[in-house]
Amino acid sequence: MIIVACLxxxxxxxxxxxxxxxxxxxxxEMQNQESVIASSLAPLGKLSADDVEKVMYLIGDMNLTRIxxxxxxxxxxxxxxxxxxxxxxxxxLPEILSALEGKSSFSYEFTSEATKSRASQPxxxxxxxxxxxxxxxxxxxxxxxxxxLRGNLGKISIGVFVLAILLAFFLSAFLNGRLRSIVRAIKGxxxxxxxxRIDVKGNDELDExxxxxxxxxxxxxxxxxxxxxxxxxxxxxxxxxxxGIRLLxxxxxxxxxxxPELLREFVVDIGQEAERLTRxxxxxxxxxxxxxxxxxxxxxxxxxxxxNESMKMLRTLAENKDVTVxxxxxxxxxxxxxxxxIHQIVFNLVExxxxxxxxxxxxxxxxxxxxxxxxxxxxxxxxxIPQEDLPHIFDRFYRVDKARNSDVGGSGLxxxxxxxxxEKHGGSVEAFRREVGGTRFMVSFPCYKxxxxx
Ligand code: ADP
Numbered sequence: 543m544i545i546v547a548c549l550x551x552x553x554x555x556x557x558x559x560x561x562x563x564x565x566x567x568x569x570x571e572m573q574n575q576e577s578v579i580a581s582s583l584a585p586l587g588k589l590s591a592d593d594v595e596k597v598m599y600l601i602g603d604m605n606l607t608r609i610x611x612x613x614x615x616x617x618x619x620x621x622x623x624x625x626x627x628x629x630x631x632x633x634x635l636p637e638i639l640s641a642l643e644g645k646s647s648f649s650y651e652f653t654s655e656a657t658k659s660r661a662s663q664p665x666x667x668x669x670x671x672x673x674x675x676x677x678x679x680x681x682x683x684x685x686x687x688x689x690x691l692r693g694n695l696g697k698i699s700i701g702v703f704v705l706a707i708l709l710a711f712f713l714s715a716f717l718n719g720r721l722r723s724i725v726r727a728i729k730g731x732x733x734x735x736x737x738x739r740i741d742v743k744g745n746d747e748l749d750e751x752x753x754x755x756x757x758x759x760x761x762x763x764x765x766x767x768x769x770x771x772x773x774x775x776x777x778x779x780x781x782x783x784x785x786g787i788r789l790l791x792x793x794x795x796x797x798x799x800x801x802p803e804l805l806r807e808f809v810v811d812i813g814q815e816a817e818r819l820t821r822x823x824x825x826x827x828x829x830x831x832x833x834x835x836x837x838x839x840x841x842x843x844x845x846x847x848x849x850n851e852s853m854k855m856l857r858t859l860a861e862n863k864d865v866t867v868x869x870x871x872x873x874x875x876x877x878x879x880x881x882x883x884i885h886q887i888v889f890n891l892v893e894x895x896x897x898x899x900x901x902x903x904x905x906x907x908x909x910x911x912x913x914x915x916x917x918x919x920x921x922x923x924x925x926x927i928p929q930e931d932l933p934h935i936f937d938r939f940y941r942v943d944k945a946r947n948s949d950v951g952g953s954g955l956x957x958x959x960x961x962x963x964x965e966k967h968g969g970s971v972e973a974f975r976r977e978v979g980g981t982r983f984m985v986s987f988p989c990y991k992x993x994x995x996x
Contacts, residue, residue: 545706549699557692564657564684565650572648572661572677575604579611579675584667589613591629594620610676611665612638619673633676637662641674657684720748727755736763771938776826778955782889783822786815786855793858811854818882842990843881845888845916846871846909852888853907856896865899867892871909875916876990879967887963887971890956891920891983898981899924915986923980932973936961960985 582601586593594611598620603609611620612633621628637647641662651658659679665672723740730738736759740752790812794800800808849871860867877884895905899922908919927935927942934940939954957973964971969987976982 545703549703553692553695553699556695557688560688560691561652564688568650568657568659568679568684569648569661572659572679573646573663575606576646576661576663576675576677578604579609579677580663580665583611583665583675584672586672587667589619589665589673591619598622604677605679606677607680608676608678610635610638610678611673612642612676613673614642614671616642616674635662635676638674638676641676642671644671652688653685654689655685656680656682717748724748724752724755727752727759731759731762736766774938774955775959778959779822779826779886780819782886783815783819785893786818786852786889787812789855789858790815792862796858808854811851814851815855818885821882840878840880842876843879843884845875845877845884845918845987846873848881848884849888849907849909849918852885852892856889856892859893860896860905863896863899863903864901865896865903865905867896867905867907869907869909871907872911875909875911877916877967877969877987878990879987883963883967887960887985888918890960891918891985894956895920895922895924895981895983898922903980911989914989914991916989918985918987920983921976921980922982923976923978926975926979927973927981929975932975935973936971 579598579601582597583589583594586597589611598609598611603622606622609620609622610618610628610633612618616632616634616638618628618631618633621633637649637660640647641664644664646661646663648661649659651660657680659681660676662674662676664674727738727740739756739759742749742752742756790808794805794808797804849869853867853869856867892905892907899905903923904921905923906919906921908917908921910917931940931942935942936957938958940958941954961971964985964987967987969985971983971985974982974984
């Protein structure tokens with residue numbers, strides 16, 4: 543619409559301007575011509591047809607189409623195109639009448655074929671009106687000029703209009719295409735496909751928008767991964783104390799003649815596991831509330847003591863599987879850690895050693911100090927881990943033989959949580975194949991030094 547309005551303006555304005563210019567120049571030109579005629583006739587004092595004829599003969603036609611000279615009664619004294627014998631007749635043209643009243647006049651008529659200019663003026667001599675001069679010009683030149691200008695402007699305008707429409711069409715098709723791809727990507731993310739990205743090639747505003755969108759979806763994807771990881775880790779962490787409670791209650795149920803002291807001990811242990819469960823739940827709630835790294839509560843932890851507590855819970859599992867569990871624990875193996883985390887590590891490793899063992903197999907737990915490190919070794923005589931799987935068993939959701947393990951019902955998360963937790967406490971964990979068969983897990987922590995944590 544704006545382009546069309548501009549084009550109309552550029553078509554009309556120059557034509558109007560040109561016509562005004564032509565009008566002005568024609569007016570002054572004709573007034574000059576009239577003045578020349580009037581001033582040439584005025585000295586005659588009184589106008590007669592013959593005298594006028596003589597003067598006009600000397601002046602010539604001045605390239606005018608018609609010149610009429612009248613006396614004060616509007617009687618024609620001279621007519622340059624006197625084909626019909628107008629001389630002596632009245633010329634009652636409005637221009638002549640107004641000139642006889644002492645007023646000059648000028649009119650300009652424009653048609654597409656020609657311009658018609660008319661001018662009149664009184665012939666004054668010593669304040670007396672002697673008659674009137676009327677001149678008329680018919681010209682096709684100016685009309686042709688204006689029409690050519692109009693025609694050229696029209697053609698240029700049509701060209702500009704077509705070009706503008708084509709350009710607008712291609713530009714909007716191009717922009718629409720890009721906007722469509724952005725909308726497609728947004729819909730993808732809205733439908734849960736966090737991997738949907740927009741191709742960014744240039745540097746304009748849409749590319750900037752796309753880059754921002756991609757950065758946003760990157761963050762969304764990471765948050766989603768973290769969320770999924772959090773949910774699976776959280777449920778696994780909750781599983782450990784729940785399994786403990788289950789195993790302890792199984793021990794009570796399966797032993798008919800359980801001594802009251804032992805029963806009491808088991809119930810106390812169940813209570814402790816419930817407390818651990820509460821602590822873990824609180825820790826998880828805290829994690830969801832705070833996006834910052836949680837300040838871990840750490841103490842000097844006697845690892846041997848934690849192992850003994852974990853063993854109580856795992857005993858029933860070992861008995862059910864007919865697996866013997868033995869411990870060789872050095873005293874005073876103390877590290878700076880969170881006791882729930884250490885329990886989680888020991889429980890997971892020993893539980894695996896029992897779970898993936900054979901009927902009648904053995905599990906042996908060693909704890910000792912060597913070169914300012916506390917080492918924990920869990921040996922089993924179980925099914926073992928194939929060499930090619932060893933580098934992957936600490937990966938999340940990695941399970942060695944899914945068919946073999948389906949009856950055990952694990953999630954493949956335990957060892958990855960063990961590794962994360964061990965590393966969080968500055969330790970390391972490794973798995974080996976034992977020459978005698980079965981698996982060895984070895985965990986090392988820097989031992990507790992009072993000066994470091996004073
Ligand atoms: P889950 O036991 O829940 O499947 P883990 O991360 O604890 O997950 O263990 C990963 C895999 O490593 C297990 O599926 C199992 O195949 C193997 N694995 C772990 N510990 C042992 C072990 N002591 N003996 C043999 N295989 C083991």
